[in-house]
Amino acid sequence: xxxxxxxxxxxxxxxLLMVYLLPLWRINLIAPQYPEGLGLxxxxxxxxxxxxxxxxxxxxxxxxxxxxxxxxxxxxxxxVMPPLVAVAVAVGLLVAVIGRRVPLYLFSAGxxxxxxxxxxxFYRWGWDYGHHLDPHAAIxxxxxxxxxxxxxxxxxxxxxATSWPDLGGWIAIVAVAVFVAAAxxxxxxxxxxxxxxxxxxxxxxxxxxxxx
Amino acid sequence: xxxxxxIHGRVAAAAxxxxxxxxxxxxxxxxxxxxxxxxxxxxxxxGKYDEFYAFFSGGFDGQVGVYGLPSGRLLKHVPVFSQSAExxxxxxxxxxxxxxxxxxxxPWDDAHHPQLSQTAGVPDGxxxxxxxxxxPRIARLDLAHFETEEILEIPNSAGNHSSPFVTENNEYVVAxxxxxxxxxxxxxxxxxxxxxxxxxxSFIRVDSATGHMAIAFQIKLPAFDYDLSHAGKGPSHGWxxxxxxxxxxxxxxxxxxxxxxxxxxxxxxxxKQAERxxxxxxxTTMPARYAHNxxxxxxxxxxxxxxxxxxxxxxxxxxxxxxxxxxxxPHGVDxxxxxxxxxxxxxxxxxxxxxxxTRMQKAIADKAFAGEDHGIPVLKYEATVAGEVQNxxxxxxxxxFDGKGFAYTSMFLSSExxxxxxxxxxxxxxxxxxxxxxxxxxxxxDSRKPWGKYVLALNKITKDxxxxxGPELAQSAQLYDISGSRMKLLLDxxxxxxxxxxxxxxxxxxxxxxLKMYPLAENKDPWAAKNEKxxxxxxxGSVVHVLMTSVRSHFMxxxxxxxxxxxxxxxxxxxLEQDWDVPHGFAVLGANNSELLMMPGQTRTxxxxxxxxxxFPFYCTDFCSALHQEMQGYIRVSPAGSKTELKWNSPSYRxxxxxxxxxxxxxxxxxxxxxxx
Numbered sequence: 107x108x109x110x111x112x113x114x115x116x117x118x119x120x121x122l123l124m125v126y127l128l129p130l131w132r133i134n135l136i137a138p139q140y141p142e143g144l145g146l147x148x149x150x151x152x153x154x155x156x157x158x159x160x161x162x163x164x165x166x167x168x169x170x171x172x173x174x175x176x177x178x179x180x181x182x183x184x185x186v187m188p189p190l191v192a193v194a195v196a197v198g199l200l201v202a203v204i205g206r207r208v209p210l211y212l213f214s215a216g217x218x219x220x221x222x223x224x225x226x227x228f229y230r231w232g233w234d235y236g237h238h239l240d241p242h243a244a245i246x247x248x249x250x251x252x253x254x255x256x257x258x259x260x261x262x263x264x265x266x267a268t269s270w271p272d273l274g275g276w277i278a279i280v281a282v283a284v285f286v287a288a289a290x291x292x293x294x295x296x297x298x299x300x301x302x303x304x305x306x307x308x309x310x311x312x313x314x315x316x317x318x
Numbered sequence: 319x320x321x322x323x324x325i326h327g328r329v330a331a332a333a334x335x336x337x338x339x340x341x342x343x344x345x346x347x348x349x350x351x352x353x354x355x356x357x358x359x360x361x362x363x364x365g366k367y368d369e370f371y372a373f374f375s376g377g378f379d380g381q382v383g384v385y386g387l388p389s390g391r392l393l394k395h396v397p398v399f400s401q402s403a404e405x406x407x408x409x410x411x412x413x414x415x416x417x418x419x420x421x422x423x424x425p426w427d428d429a430h431h432p433q434l435s436q437t438a439g440v441p442d443g444x445x446x447x448x449x450x451x452x453x454p455r456i457a458r459l460d461l462a463h464f465e466t467e468e469i470l471e472i473p474n475s476a477g478n479h480s481s482p483f484v485t486e487n488n489e490y491v492v493a494x495x496x497x498x499x500x501x502x503x504x505x506x507x508x509x510x511x512x513x514x515x516x517x518x519x520s521f522i523r524v525d526s527a528t529g530h531m532a533i534a535f536q537i538k539l540p541a542f543d544y545d546l547s548h549a550g551k552g553p554s555h556g557w558x559x560x561x562x563x564x565x566x567x568x569x570x571x572x573x574x575x576x577x578x579x580x581x582x583x584x585x586x587x588x589x590k591q592a593e594r595x596x597x598x599x600x601x602t603t604m605p606a607r608y609a610h611n612x613x614x615x616x617x618x619x620x621x622x623x624x625x626x627x628x629x630x631x632x633x634x635x636x637x638x639x640x641x642x643x644x645x646x647x648p649h650g651v652d653x654x655x656x657x658x659x660x661x662x663x664x665x666x667x668x669x670x671x672x673x674x675x676t677r678m679q680k681a682i683a684d685k686a687f688a689g690e691d692h693g694i695p696v697l698k699y700e701a702t703v704a705g706e707v708q709n710x711x712x713x714x715x716x717x718x719f720d721g722k723g724f725a726y727t728s729m730f731l732s733s734e735x736x737x738x739x740x741x742x743x744x745x746x747x748x749x750x751x752x753x754x755x756x757x758x759x760x761x762x763x764d765s766r767k768p769w770g771k772y773v774l775a776l777n778k779i780t781k782d783x784x785x786x787x788g789p790e791l792a793q794s795a796q797l798y799d800i801s802g803s804r805m806k807l808l809l810d811x812x813x814x815x816x817x818x819x820x821x822x823x824x825x826x827x828x829x830x831x832x833l834k835m836y837p838l839a840e841n842k843d844p845w846a847a848k849n850e851k852x853x854x855x856x857x858x859g860s861v862v863h864v865l866m867t868s869v870r871s872h873f874m875x876x877x878x879x880x881x882x883x884x885x886x887x888x889x890x891x892x893x894l895e896q897d898w899d900v901p902h903g904f905a906v907l908g909a910n911n912s913e914l915l916m917m918p919g920q921t922r923t924x925x926x927x928x929x930x931x932x933x934f935p936f937y938c939t940d941f942c943s944a945l946h947q948e949m950q951g952y953i954r955v956s957p958a959g960s961k962t963e964l965k966w967n968s969p970s971y972r973x974x975x976x977x978x979x980x981x982x983x984x985x986x987x988x989x990x991x992x993x994x995x
Contacts, residue, residue, distance in 0.1 A: 142898075159835065159896030159918075166870055166895070170945070244871075244945055 107205040108295065111288045115210065118284035119198025121277055125150050125191055128274030131228070132156065133254050135164070137264045146176070147272060148228075150187045153178040171252055171263070172243025173235055183227060194220065198285070207292050214285035221282050229256045359799060360809045362389040367829070370761050370822045372774065373432045373446050374795070376400075377816025380427045382448060382459065387761070387772060387822060388797055390811030398457045398466045399427030399450045403912035407466075410914055411888065411923035412843070415619040416611045419471050424453045430479060430818045431546075435529070439486040439551045439766035443827035445529050447482040447491050454478030456493055456522060458529055463833040467613050470531045473606035473627060474501040474518040474538075480547040482522075486555050486766075490589065491531065493520040494560050498541035502604065511569035515541035519560060520627075521589060530612065535596050535628040536604075539585065539639065540692040541567055543576070546650050546716075551766050552657030554675040556590040559660055563647035565691070576647065577666060581699065583641040583691070584651055584662055586678065595635035596628055604629045616842035617920060632694050640682060641696040642673055650716035650757075654725065654740060655766050659704065661725060663714040670714050670727055672743055674704035705743040710736050715756060716819075718763030720770030720800055728758040728775065735775060735798065737805060749805040751775040751796055752783050760800070761822035769824060773798045773805065776817040783810055793817060834898040836919030843921035845890035850874040854970040862887045864966075868902035868916065869894040870943040873936070875971070876951030880964030883928055883957055889914070889936075892921045903939030906953065913939050928955040 129147040134156070136143050144164055145156030153176060155161040165175040178184060194217065201213045236253025239246075245263075252262050259268045271279060362368055368386025371393075376383055380400030384393045401408030401417070408417050408425055417425055427450035434441035446459040454472035459465065472478055472493050480494030498517040500506055506514040516538050523534040542562035550557035565582045568575030595601060608624040632639045642660075650663035660673040680686075681701035688698045713731030720726065724746070727736050733754050737747040757776045761769040775796040784792060792812035799806040838848055847853045847865040853874045856863045862885050867874045873891075881887060891904045893916035905913040906926055914922040928934070938949035956962040965971055 158837070163895070163897040166897070170870075170943075244948075 107207060107210065107292055111210075111292055112202045112205050114284055115213075115288050116199055116202035118281040118288075119195045119202065121284075122191060122195050122198070122281045124277045125274040126188070128277065129154075129272040130275040130278065132270060132272040134268045136266045136268075139264070149184075150191060150274070151184050153181070153184070168252075170243065170245045172240030172246075173252060174238065174240075176235070181231070183231075187224075190220070207296060210285075210292055211289050214282075214289035217282045217285045221278065225256065229253075232256065356806070356808045360388040360390065360797065362386065362391070367825055369825060370769070370772075371825050371828060372759070372761070372820050372822035373434070374776070374813060374815075374817040374820045375429045375432050375448060376814060377430065377793075377818040378428045379815030380429050380450070381815060382429065382432060382446065383814050383817070384464065385795075385811075385813075386825075387774070388808065390795065390797060390809050392814065394464055395814055396459060396464050396466065398448060398459070399424075399429055399455065399469070401425040401912070405915035406912050406922060406924065409912040409924070411925060412613075412618045412921070415621045416466065416469055416613070418609045418611055418621045419453050419455065420473070420607045420609055421453060426452075427455060428452045429457075431481065431483070432819060432821045433482050433484055433491070434821045434823060435488045435524070436484050436765060437487055439555075441762055441765055441821070441823045441827070443823055445488075446821070447484065449478050449481035449493065451478050451496075454481075454493070454495070456482045456491060456531065458531060460529070461828050462831055465613075468529070468531060469609075469611045470522065470533070471608040471610070471624075472520050472522075472533070473608040473624070474499070474503075474516075474536060474604075475520065477543075480519075480544045480560050483547045483549055483558070484524075485549040485558070485589075486551055488524040488526065488529075490534065490549075490558075491522040491524055492547055492549060492558050492589075493522060494544035494547055495519070496543050496545060498543065501538060502606065508569050511541060512567045515569075517542050517544050517562070519544065519558075519585075519587065521592070532610075533608075533624065533627055535592060535601060535630055537587065537592060537639070538629055538631045540565075540694070542583070543572075544585070545648070548651055548653050548764060550657055550675065551653055551655070554653060554657040554660075556588065557675075558587045558589055559651045559653065560585040560587065561644070561648040561651045561662060579646075581643040581645050582647055583696070584644045584648065584660065584673070586640045586642055588638050588640075591638045592630050592635060595630050595638065600634045601628045601630045602634075603627070616844070617836070618843065632692075637682075639694050640678070641691055641694055642678065642702050643688065643696060643699040644671055644673075645669070649714075652717040652719075652725075652764060654719050655721050655768060657766070659740060661717045661727075663716050663727060665713050665715055665730065667714065668709075670707035670710045670717070670738070670743075671699075672704050672706065672740075673702045677704060678702045707736075707738050707743045707745065710738065710745060711748065716758060718758055718760040718773070719768050720760055720763065720773075721768035722770055724770075726758060726760065726763075726773050726800070728755040730754055730756065730778075735773060735805060737800075747804050749798060749807060751777055752794075752810070753781060754778040757819040759820040759822060761824070764821075769822075771799070771801050772808075773800050774820060774822075776820060778816070780812065784812055795820075834918075835896055836917060838892075838894065838896055838919040841892065841919055841921060843890070843892070845888070845923060846892045846921040847874075847890070848892065849894065851969045853966075853968040854974075855880075855964060855966045857964055860885050862964075864889045865892075866890065866904075867892050867894050868904065868938060868949070870900065871938070871945035871949045873904075873938070873949065873951045875966035875968040877967045878952070879954040879956075879966070880962045881928060881953055881955045882960060882962075883931055883955055885928060887926045887928065887953075889924045889926060890921060891916050891923070893918050895919070900942060901940050902942050902949070904936060905939045906936040907934040915940060931955055931957050 129149050131148040133146045144160045147154050201209045232253040236251045254267050255269045370387040372385045372387045374383040382396040397407035407413050429448050433447045435445040448457050454475040456470050458468040460467045475495040476499040477496035479496035482491040498515040500514050501516040519537045521534045522531045543564040545561045547560045563582050564576035603626050606627045610622045613619045644662045645664045645667040648662040648664045652661045681697045686698045686701035688696045711729035711732040715728045715730050717725050717727040734748050734750045738745045755775045759774045777794050780791050780794045793816050794812050797809040847867050893902050895918040914924045916922045933954045
């Protein structure tokens, strides 16, 4: 591994520590009755309202459509994620220290898988909240479900819901992107070196020179 | 029209013109419609905010009205001295003690003069003080939540009218008595007025951190009627001025008997000297019983009883009081922004006298006395007066200032506002009011830095200004633009109650620190149920406490049985919402008091004594949500002495029932109604 790659992986791993301090995701809700908006922040270890009382209010409103209350204590992921991030940071640093390609490949693939699983899990929770409604709910709209958008905007009855990564989420995305980019760079470097050591490949040298 | 009556008409018109000329009328006439852009000037587009908060006293409705200026839109009606069935003020158990006095529960008063707290002589937007006139009291409202937080009774006073006027940094809120009474009260003949009666002025200390009030000392003066007041500012800080009438000391038919003398007095009080006399033990302690009502951190009002006051007399404390002769039964006494001029509104006078603070001090130093009255030095009028505004109009009452060198005086009889220059005391403009203006108000117009953009006329009579509504008509305010050299009438608007006096400040000073809700976690009411699991019903003898919650859109519990006729039932309602602008209401059939209105996070308690057997509904009165109509419940009342089991449908009942069953397995409960949520 090049020195610059190792530094990039180490830096991105350390950057990942910021998710302990910054929210990963935010969901904003706007309705005629809530011009100032209601909102949720999803952190690595908790779910909070954007304003004090927002979570309470959202749960209060959701009971009309029979949605289960969002109770952060009942979401196991919020207990699993903090140690998982710690492991990711430690492994990332280890990969940078070792400086070997294969661990880097494995690590970046693992980071992508972890992020994807995380997003899928987030989507699954949203779907579950939005579809498993109390049959005795006061408001029942045939065919209507209420899962929030994974990313982007969606109209849910009188609420316009918008879901985007928050600062911590963007940082995590950048970190994973750095891991993947580091793996690609190293993989291409290795491929090039192999080509140089193979006599029958003058063309590929030219190509890689041009590419530089 | 016959020729004769036409001539009469002409004569009458000529007479009116002559009066106009005598009054120095500039010939502008009524300026209604003169400002063609008036509608635009007061138009606040939907969703936009007004520039000023204005606080109007409600007069004899005992409350404070909050209006936006320039639109004149009513924003809120804050209950102070009068019970308000609309939100349970003075009816709920938490607020009832606010109306406690030494005369018992007094559910009404006549509220005259709102006064904003000041820092460095400028409104600071922290508190609003207002007087209760009839049963002497001073209230303090907190401007972060627009609620009355404290009411202090004033002993040795009656007709608490020259109140409450603050000193530059809220060192004192000053209160004076309009009706002199025996102090202390005792059984004497009214004929002994001159010897047994006194006019008492009170200096109330305001805690700079909390705003809490306490009577620091009182000053016992001759038995005149102390009508209005203002504190000095800048160079005159340390002095307070009170107008008086009835220096004749009449005790009957005052309209004639108190209007005999050519001059009454402004009492100039050197309160720093009074402080020195108190410190030097020249004051006496006088027994007095008075209520001090304060809402605690738990949101519950409690009464502390005062048992004595510190009384200072001019005899024991020389150099504390001087009388400034002032024509004729003066009403307002108003100090200009520089603190130099003391303007009196002699309501029966033909001039507006302007005293000078510098000249007053010189007169005191030179002992330029015209004599003494009850041992109090009377300064020579010529020695203190800086000038007189000639031909101002009829019935000058009250003056405020624009901070640009002009004064505006209300004229009750000629029903107009007169603008005059503080440089040469000449009238420069006048504008009619509709009708019979009492006080007037410029935002910050009695402070060191007026926001001199508008003047507001607070009128006593409306007659033909609005669609008629039977014998009782609305009272009204009128807004004039004073940003140019001429006053321009912009807007008429009717008001709730009598807008006796008002104060205003820029909205930006308080808009962004408004409380939106009470944090539920900080609710310290001992009867609060902070979540639905904590709701319960307790019986202690014939007293039943119902700890109930409200949240969109149900009460918990909403079914209660086991109440008996004659029980005292206390409904303790906690609003679990933590969302802005989501109050819930509570009303129960047959309640002899009012509804409750609970703000988010707040607990309020309603007492209910059922008198009949039956099943009675209760419901939410404040439209809270799409399912507001469903927010209802029932309470069953059984005959006195019946054995109907006490039960209710919330988780606590299921728990209690299970515990009971655990202890006593023979107990056969019906189980259908327990813990349904």
